[in-house]
Amino acid sequence: MVTGVPTIPTALTRPVPALGTAGLSEAPPGGAAPAVLYGRDRELAVLAEVLDAARTGRGGALAVVGGLGMGKSALLAAAAGRSGEGFRVLRVRGVRQEGSVPYAGLHRLLRPLANVIERLPRHHAAALAPVTGGGTETAPFALYAAVCSLLSEAAAERPVLCWIDDAHRLDRVSLEALAFAARRIPDVPVAMLFATRKGHPASAVRGCLADLPRLALGPLDEADAVRVLESLARGNVDEELATEVVELAGGNPLALAEFAAAFTPDQLAGNAPPPRALPARSVLRAHYRRRYLRLTSGARRLVLLAAADDRLDVGTLARAASEDGIDLRELEWARASGLIRIDGDRLEMPAPPARSSLYADASPAERRAVHELLARVLDRGWHAPRRCWHRAALADGPDEALAADLAESAESLQSVSRHAEAARSWQRSAELTADPETRADRYIAAASASWKAGRMRRARAMLRQVRPCTSDPGRLGRAALLQGEIEMVDGLPVMALWILQEAAGHLADVDPPQALTALLQASAAADTTGDRHCHRDLVQRAIALAERSSPSASPIVEFVHCYFAGMRAAALREPDEAYRRLRRVLELADEVADGSVKSWAATAAMVLGDDRRARDLAARAVAGTRDREGAVMEPRALGVLAHCEVLLGRYPAAESTAREGLRLARAAGQRNQVIEQRALLALLAAFRGDRDTALGHLDGLAEEGGQRELVRATSLETWAMACLDLADDRPADAAARLRHPVGSASGHPMLRLLAIPHFVEAAVRAGRPDDARRAFAAFERWASLARGPGRPALAERCRALLAEDDEAAAEHFEAALRRHEDGDSPLEMARTALLYGHRLRRGRRPRDARPHLRNAAQIFQRSGAATWAARARAELRAAGETLDDPGRPEESGPLAELTAQQLQIARLVAGGATNREIAAQLVISPRTVDGHLRNIFARLGIRSRIELAHLFIA
Numbered sequence: 001m002v003t004g005v006p007t008i009p010t011a012l013t014r015p016v017p018a019l020g021t022a023g024l025s026e027a028p029p030g031g032a033a034p035a036v037l038y039g040r041d042r043e044l045a046v047l048a049e050v051l052d053a054a055r056t057g058r059g060g061a062l063a064v065v066g067g068l069g070m071g072k073s074a075l076l077a078a079a080a081g082r083s084g085e086g087f088r089v090l091r092v093r094g095v096r097q098e099g100s101v102p103y104a105g106l107h108r109l110l111r112p113l114a115n116v117i118e119r120l121p122r123h124h125a126a127a128l129a130p131v132t133g134g135g136t137e138t139a140p141f142a143l144y145a146a147v148c149s150l151l152s153e154a155a156a157e158r159p160v161l162c163w164i165d166d167a168h169r170l171d172r173v174s175l176e177a178l179a180f181a182a183r184r185i186p187d188v189p190v191a192m193l194f195a196t197r198k199g200h201p202a203s204a205v206r207g208c209l210a211d212l213p214r215l216a217l218g219p220l221d222e223a224d225a226v227r228v229l230e231s232l233a234r235g236n237v238d239e240e241l242a243t244e245v246v247e248l249a250g251g252n253p254l255a256l257a258e259f260a261a262a263f264t265p266d267q268l269a270g271n272a273p274p275p276r277a278l279p280a281r282s283v284l285r286a287h288y289r290r291r292y293l294r295l296t297s298g299a300r301r302l303v304l305l306a307a308a309d310d311r312l313d314v315g316t317l318a319r320a321a322s323e324d325g326i327d328l329r330e331l332e333w334a335r336a337s338g339l340i341r342i343d344g345d346r347l348e349m350p351a352p353p354a355r356s357s358l359y360a361d362a363s364p365a366e367r368r369a370v371h372e373l374l375a376r377v378l379d380r381g382w383h384a385p386r387r388c389w390h391r392a393a394l395a396d397g398p399d400e401a402l403a404a405d406l407a408e409s410a411e412s413l414q415s416v417s418r419h420a421e422a423a424r425s426w427q428r429s430a431e432l433t434a435d436p437e438t439r440a441d442r443y444i445a446a447a448s449a450s451w452k453a454g455r456m457r458r459a460r461a462m463l464r465q466v467r468p469c470t471s472d473p474g475r476l477g478r479a480a481l482l483q484g485e486i487e488m489v490d491g492l493p494v495m496a497l498w499i500l501q502e503a504a505g506h507l508a509d510v511d512p513p514q515a516l517t518a519l520l521q522a523s524a525a526a527d528t529t530g531d532r533h534c535h536r537d538l539v540q541r542a543i544a545l546a547e548r549s550s551p552s553a554s555p556i557v558e559f560v561h562c563y564f565a566g567m568r569a570a571a572l573r574e575p576d577e578a579y580r581r582l583r584r585v586l587e588l589a590d591e592v593a594d595g596s597v598k599s600w601a602a603t604a605a606m607v608l609g610d611d612r613r614a615r616d617l618a619a620r621a622v623a624g625t626r627d628r629e630g631a632v633m634e635p636r637a638l639g640v641l642a643h644c645e646v647l648l649g650r651y652p653a654a655e656s657t658a659r660e661g662l663r664l665a666r667a668a669g670q671r672n673q674v675i676e677q678r679a680l681l682a683l684l685a686a687f688r689g690d691r692d693t694a695l696g697h698l699d700g701l702a703e704e705g706g707q708r709e710l711v712r713a714t715s716l717e718t719w720a721m722a723c724l725d726l727a728d729d730r731p732a733d734a735a736a737r738l739r740h741p742v743g744s745a746s747g748h749p750m751l752r753l754l755a756i757p758h759f760v761e762a763a764v765r766a767g768r769p770d771d772a773r774r775a776f777a778a779f780e781r782w783a784s785l786a787r788g789p790g791r792p793a794l795a796e797r798c799r800a801l802l803a804e805d806d807e808a809a810a811e812h813f814e815a816a817l818r819r820h821e822d823g824d825s826p827l828e829m830a831r832t833a834l835l836y837g838h839r840l841r842r843g844r845r846p847r848d849a850r851p852h853l854r855n856a857a858q859i860f861q862r863s864g865a866a867t868w869a870a871r872a873r874a875e876l877r878a879a880g881e882t883l884d885d886p887g888r889p890e891e892s893g894p895l896a897e898l899t900a901q902q903l904q905i906a907r908l909v910a911g912g913a914t915n916r917e918i919a920a921q922l923v924i925s926p927r928t929v930d931g932h933l934r935n936i937f938a939r940l941g942i943r944s945r946i947e948l949a950h951l952f953i954a
């Protein structure tokens with residue numbers, strides 16, 4: 001039964017588990033699945049649109065297409081449950097046994113409408129007689145038209161939802177009639193949802209539903225698949241188990257359900273190895289097996305070759321077929337079965353669970369035969385890694401020579417950035433290695449390759465194998481360093497902080513450069529969480545270790561020493577020492593090719609005030625990580641580059657960089673980086689006053705960032721909300737946010753410093769200049785070090801806002817605008833011009849204010865800052881000049897008689913603001929507001945605020 005809609009007769013229903021995805025064509029073993037859907041938000045939104053349209057009288061149809069087990073049925077059930085309130089539900093599911101019986105599907109679907117059929121015109125009721133069992137076969141068009149008429153009549157009472165599940169199994173007449181109706185319901189409150197199997201051979205399905213809108217169900221991503229698995233297993237699943245099962249399931253919800261139902265307690269606890277294939281009684285496994293057994297012996301052999309090698313190409317298959325005496329024309333039979341697909345020169349299995357299932361169902365002799373055959377025919381030089389892999393599949397126990405060959409092939413794969421394959425080879429090499437210390441090295445290498453491939457869970461699973469193999473400090477330290485780096489981007493930074501400190505402890509005596517690298521990473525974790533005390537301790541520890549080590553041992557020793565010594569000097573306000581040390585950091589960065597070193601050097605350049613140099617170093621860091629580390633380090637490097645662009649005021653470039661960082665972080669599964677990039681994008685949207693975009697990026701961010709203790713991200717969120725408050729002319733709210741950041745007693749120190757110009761503006765406008773002066777002192781010291789124009793321009797703007805007399809304010813505003821002209825931030829120039837124009841207008845110099853306000857409005861408009869552009873135009877109107885605004889509706893009626901400032905005050909009064917609130921917002925006295933209000937009443941011929949509010953409503 002679907003919640004919120006009438007009960008469907010039992011004969012027409014079946015269990016439809018709402019997996020944390022979308023449902024299944026068959027009920028999974030192990031009982032009911034959870035009612036929460038994971039990973040199908042987009043699909044649910046599309047279905048909700050169809051149902052909402054039908055509810056308002058605009059009918060529509062949609063074909064939901066997906067492979068076996070992809071969750072078509074549960075998706076429809078969830079959509080009907082969420083959005084189907086008030087619908088009359090007609091549901092039918094195609095049954096294989098009735099597929100050749102004409103009218104069988106219509107008979108089951110339309111039975112609940114027996115009373116409606118009686119109200120139809122006689123010729124339509126007669127055409128439906130074969131469906132109800134009361135007449136002989138009728139002409140197709142008459143039947144189809146009668147079905148349309150019946151649905152329209154049923155929808156006259158309330159909207160109708162026709163839910164056709166497993167449409168590929170319906171009889172042809174019923175499917176054609178329903179598809180005919182689906183094309184003719186745009187003006188009828190009927191929603192028709194078809195669920196059909198992707199790639200099903202039934203030609204009726206392809207012909208009937210081909211022209212309907214389609215919604216394709218793809219596999220779930222790794223994160224959603226893990227959530228599904230954990231919800232089905234009713235608790236946390238061991239990480240290694242989750243990693244293996246998610247990969248085997250290939251994002252298929254039914255496969256996940258079947259795996260979860262077969263987990264043993266030892267597997268859930270991590271005490272037993274993960275499964276290698278779907279359970280023996282699996283519905284999916286039986287489905288693939290039936291397809292496989294229908295093939296000829298030669299076609300079966302070709303499919304098994306593809307199952308044994310996921311990189312098989314047509315040329316290699318042809319050589320294998322020739323050596324095994326198989327006619328290559330049998331490949332067409334294998335392809336027609338849907339078990340394999342030819343994509344260019346490559347063979348692949350479309351359904352990942354099929355590979356492991358068919359391989360597991362093969363006998364040991366069959367598996368050995370295909371591996372031996374592939375090892376023989378993979379005889380090209382570039383086939384060496386795969387040839388070695390197939391030889392390893394034949395090994396029954398440890399084999400040092402074979403393990404060494406696998407390690408060599410893994411290194412060659414890594415050299416060409418094939419990290420996922422390298423990780424698999426390293427893992428198999430470790431399994432075949434007898435010496436525990438060497439095995440630990442190879443597990444670390446497997447984890448590193450998995451990390452570079454963006455497979456965090458597998459990397460963690462490999463690292464768990466290291467500690468049982470070794471007690472060597474160097475190996476334990478390298479494993480902890482890698483684990484800490486993974487935790488930094490995809491776990492809890494506070495955990496990363498302690499893991500990295502442990503790594504530094506292991507490595508301090510055996511590998512000082514690596515120990516210093518661990519401390520450098522630990523300082524990044526402390527910075528992310530805003531832990532200043534721990535950061536200070538790490539600085540002291542790193543300096544002491546660097547001083548004990550020889551700089552000649554590695555450039556990283558001197559680099560880290562100078563970096564931390566320079567940062568400490570800057571914190572202690574020792575500018576000469578800070579300058580000397582950090583300048584050396586920039587010199588060393590030019591000598592080291594490592595991209596991450598350049599990211600740290602970019603941070604040093606920011607502290608020195610050399611923002612352009614910081615940007616150049618950050619851009620080189622991105623290029624370096626892209627060349628050497630693959631995608632894994634690039635999101636972090638892009639984040640540093642985006643922050644450098646923000647410092648320079650290049651907001652469009654920063655937004656583009658942050659979007660690329662967000663895309664790569666999502667692809668690599670780096671959830672912490674995803675949160676930080678979203679927070680930065682929200683801030684950039686807030687600078688423009690784009691509330692909808694900013695709030696879209698911030699949706700759920702505060703909660704998730706708080707759970708992970710990402711103080712830097714939550715501080716960005718606070719700053720963004722404050723900027724939106726400023727854009728909406730709520731300076732007191734903005735000042736309160738920036739003075740007391742949410743999520744931490746003090747927020748992130750560096751971000752608080754960067755936000756001071758906005759705090760000064762908010763505090764001054766809110767009538768708290770003393771708070772603004774105290775905050776500005778820190779920014780003023782920092783801005784004095786800057787070599788570029790950006791920060792000095794903001795400092796001059798702050799001085800202008802804090803100036804007590806108009807003459808001093810004008811002097812500082814003019815200085816700020818001159819510096820802005822040498823910089824790269826038109827948006828900040830426009831903000832300064834707006835504030836300057838406002839000060840001039842308030843000082844009764846409207847003629848002098850107009851050029852600045854006009855310039856501000858035009859820059860805001862070009863920059864897409866519509867909210868700020870409107871503010872600038874309102875100020876310009878108050879100064880006695882109007883700037884054309886095609887998007888602004890003109891006031892009509894009595895309101896057109898008001899001046900710009902009177903209209904602004906009238907709007908605020910109509911919105912419920914008091915005279916004192918209006919005065920604070922417009923920076924005028926309450927007495928002036930009272931005078932304007934008397935003139936407004938006189939001009940409009942009204943006597944009260946209520947009458948004024950009615951004019952705006954009208």
